[in-house]
Amino acid sequence: MKQDVEVLVVGAGPVGLTMAIALRRLDMRVRVVDRAPGTNREPRADVIFPRAGEALGALGVGETIRRHAYEMESGTVFSSGRRVGTFITGRLSSRYPTAMTIEQHQIERLLTEELARLGVTVDWRTRVTDLAQDDAGVHVTVEHPHQRVEHIEAAWVVGCDGVRSTVRRRLGIAFPGAERRNMQVVQGNVVPSWSLTDKPGNGYFFLAPYRSVIAFPTPGCGYRIFCVRDNPEPRQDDAPTLRELRDLVAEAARMPELDLVLTEPVWLSRARFADRIATRLRSGRVLLAGDAAHTWAPLGGHGMNVGMLGAYNLGWKLAAVHRGQAADPLLDTYDAEQRVLAEGVIRDMRTSPMEMVLPPGANGLRGLLVGAMLRSSSMQRRTEWMMSDFGRHHRHSPLSWHRSRWPTGGPRAGDRLPDVPVVTADGHPSRLHDLLGYNRWTLLHHMRYADTAAENALRLVQAACPAPMTFVPIAAAGREAARSLGDPANFLLVRPDGHIGLVCPVNRPAGLRDYMRRHLVGDPRPVPDAPAVAGRAAG
Known part of the structure; x- marks a missing residue:
């Protein structure tokens, strides 16, 4: 089969763009298509943790991201309005020792620009309508604007097209999992009126009964406010109002006079989530990455990071197998390693004390435990190590x-x-x-x-x-x-x-x-x- 490209990447979010950059660094012929009209204008994910920072650094774009981000230096924790301590970062031995806060639409813009410098521009407004494969390659049908149809022949396809992945559905791969019970996440980008110190890289956690609020400064848009709360009205699916977000933060922080002002672009979101992992991440010459492969509630902010690390894992393996520099089973280790990584993050985030929905008594105990942890330098180091993703390993992989x-x-x-x-x-x-x-x-x-x-x-x-x-x-x-x-x-x-x-x-x-x-x-x-x-x- 005469191939138009070596790898077709479906989806131009942070994971798809990272995937394409990784492949281009290895001189693979790549094409990227996305049904959206252009890079995302919604902030969505907003943190890159140290291990993903290292991956982006190895791909030549880490310093670009850092220049446009805030490096997270500390987070002060309050429980029911009482300050219980401050978490300090910067202990890790790495060129990227701290997490970086930067909105997803800015990440996508920077990655798209880097990909263009590598000779690839995204085909926007282009959706996959059909996909079939044989031993020689993958036959993909896409539709451009004005119903123009194109047939693309690719050696490989990587589906990075999100939770509702067309690639995954065309392959008939199941996406089992369960919704998180009694939990919703309300988010917004705002400028708060509080008297707390506003400093890039320094954020706040407010723990309260039935909710926890995280607020970190983000370049160009004040604070990202992230509230995990109970779910008293399961059928409510409209976006929250600014007043609703204000009340949630004011009650958790014990700041009745608090005022919030929306920033641009406007970002108010209400979401409920399920923990899901595809039954297979590889089907012959087609592979899944990012939210197409796994998704979970955004507790801890690791979803985009795990997807980027998956792209970093997959890129070199795909290039090696395609060029005959490694045996085909090497690609199967991507499924094994990425599945364990996703399962581990889901398990750990379910027990994160900072983002649990707890009744009053349990919330008071949480405040005491978090305060004790923050007074222990060894516990701070352990927490920083866990959040960095440096401890995520592939020890049980066939490749180890x-x-x-x-x-x-x-x-x-x-x-x-x-x-x-x-x-x-x-x-x-x-x-x-x-x-x-x-x-x-x-x-x-x-x-x-x-x-x-x-x-x-x-x-x-x-x-x-x-x-x-x-x-x-x-x-x-x-x-x-x-x-x-x-x-x-x-x-x-x-x-x-x-x-x-x-x-x-x-x-x-x-x-x-x-x-x-x-x-x-x-x-x-x-x-x-x-x-x-x-x-x-x-x-």
Whole structure:
């Protein structure tokens, strides 16, 4: 089949645009279609957490987002009008150590501009009407304005077309789940009249019976007010009035004289949500990402982030399989890993104390518990780590092999590689993530093994790898970095998306050979473990 494009991305929201940028960074021929008339003018999602920030940074657009965002530095918590403490961020070792607040329509504008610089413009007002696939590719029928019909031949299709995904429905993939009971979310972008300090990056949480309110400054539009409340009128589906939002915030914050003024663009929203995950995220040459693949109540603000991380996960795998640099089952690991990620976020957000709908007694207890947590530096660090998504891992993925023989600490296969300071073989200091590349695998090992028999044996194995792979000898810069990296006798094989695929002793090259044969060459036969390579480590 003669293909018009290598990948057709359906949907130009934040996830679809991230998907297209990731593929273009890998020089894939991409086309993006969306039934909307243009980039979204509604604010919707408004926070990018650190792990998604790292992903966008690796794709070359993270700094652009940062320049237009506020970095979230702190959040002060009130319970029934009483201040219980302040949460401080900035402890994480990363180029993106804090969450960034920026409205979704601004994110889409910046991503669309970046995609245009990469040679791709979105086909707006273009909707998918039919889709069929065979072993050679995917046949997609789209309709342009004035009922002009076009037939597109693509090697692959990625459906990023939202909760009501046409791609998912055309594939006949079920979208099971259940609605959240007794919960609605009321949102608005406003300028409040309160006497609290207004400072970019510093927000407020107001906990009260049957509701919790989150308010964070957002560039260009005052505060995003996000209220999780009970659902006394389940059939009410009209947008909230400004007066309704004001009353909810005033009662939760104990500020009876509070006034709110709407900003532009006007954003008042009432929504109810269900937790749903598609039964399959891959059907042959068609894959699902973002809200087309999974959706849940916006507790914690992680929906857009998880979708972006899914696109970051999928992009390099799709390019590798298409080019014969990896075996086809590599694409199935996207389904396995993204499903676990979505399930974990749904589970964690259901128990988030900051956004539960609680009666008076339980709300009072919540205030006491949150206050105690905020007085504990270790609990603050733990909470910041959880919210960053740095702890989200792929340890149970078929793509994660841990072959270290002793529990010596450090990262495990499937973990995000720590972004710690290191020294390279030429003596230059560097952050570890700066040594990675989205277009290649990276094999990290301690520089004491550089130019030894052990490294030479690994290089001989690597020569048969069908995918790009670089060797990087490093040494940890400091005791904390050394603890984060674990046993220096192990090498770390890092995937293009910054997760560790293989942890194995440097003198066991058969571990690397077996991993490559299974996941990149596509030969599942195990390789007998060779004897340890003799040779003295340098240094």
